[in-house]
Amino acid sequence: MAQDRGLQRLDKLIAAQTSLSRRQVHQLLSRGQVTVNGQAVRRFDAKADPDTDQVALSGQPLALKRYSYLMLHKPQGVVCATQDRALPTVLDLVPEPLRRSGLFPAGRLDKDTTGFVLITNDGEFAHRILSPRSHVPKVYTAWLDKPADGQVVQAFAAGMQIGADRCLPARLELVEPGGRVARVTLREGMYHQIKRMFGAFGIGVQALHREQIGGLKLDPALPAGKCRELDREELEKILRE
Ligand code: URA
Secondary structure, three states, X not given: OOOOOOOEEHXXXXXXXXXXXXXXHHHHHHOOXXXXXXXXXXXXXXXXXXXXOOEEEOOEEEOOOOOOEEEEEEOOOOEOOOOOOOOOEHHHHOOHHHOOOOOEEOOOOOOOOEEEEEEEOOHHHHHHHHOHHHOOOEEEEEEEOOOOOHHHHHHHHHOOEEOOEEOOOOEEEEOOOOOOEEEEEEOOOOOOHHHHHHHOOOOOEEEEXXXXXXXXXXXXXXXOOOEEXXXXXXXXXXXOO
16 A cells, blocks of 8 residues: 555565575575566575565566555454563454554554554554644444433544543444443543443443444455455555545
């Protein structure tokens, strides 16, 4: 998604996007088994442009990509971090063929929140979807222990004060007539924001699920705990509402 073009170290690129270690890549390089646009490359510090150069290993073309964008259906009990001493992280759920260096979750869901997490190694794209200035909406379903009513809807829409934090206006739709299932649309992501917003009215959030980021919904065919790559069209949808 990021538009910058440029060269990157070939050994790093190959190691990050295959199951080979950097040392194994060096062995292939010294044996002349790595080609760039059909030419054998032997130098360990050789560079290539993952967007335009054709790289092959022992004659097998590699589809190198600078950036990766994954949709994860986060289950409960997993933390949105790159590492944790005690608990599994969202990165532990990325299967081997999709693993590469530099991946991180673009935004945090609480440990008990489920739903759509975007995992990428593109810091600029992550910033675009996370910055409140970009106004990319994130849509959640919240299951409440008490009904919310029109007063809560209005307070969310006006922009609430929660502790020291001032929230941007948020949209609250009562999905069930009883007011105990609600759809919340935020354009920012403060710590425990939705729980704190409902908490200001004495309403507890029993479960929270992120349905959508920008114009892209969590794929209903993606089971909890699984992730898959996003295509260009889906990425563009994230930035469109
Ligand atoms: N708001 C919360 O309270 N928790 C989340 O995980 C996301 C938004």
